[in-house]
Amino acid sequence: MLNSHIIPNPITVEGITLEGVREYVYPGQIIQLGKKNFERESDRRIQLGWITFGKLRDIFSSSVPQSLKTKQWTDVG
Known part of the structure; x- marks a missing residue:
């Protein structure tokens, strides 16, 4: 992950160059640096x-009546 304070240099792990990104999704939430x-x-x-x-x-x-719509979704789990 990069921000404005880091000079982007390629990072290689076991011969594979990693991609530099400004944001990514990690357990369902966007992780991003900045305001x-x-x-x-x-x-x-x-x-x-x-x-x-x-x-x-x-x-x-x-x-379908609202009461049945609600029941349908609560029974699904």
């Missing part, structure tokens, strides 16, 4: 929430 760390992570989580909502759109807009 915009939380901004980027919150934008990513909002986007993932909308993606999930989009996948469930058919269930939310169906004519």
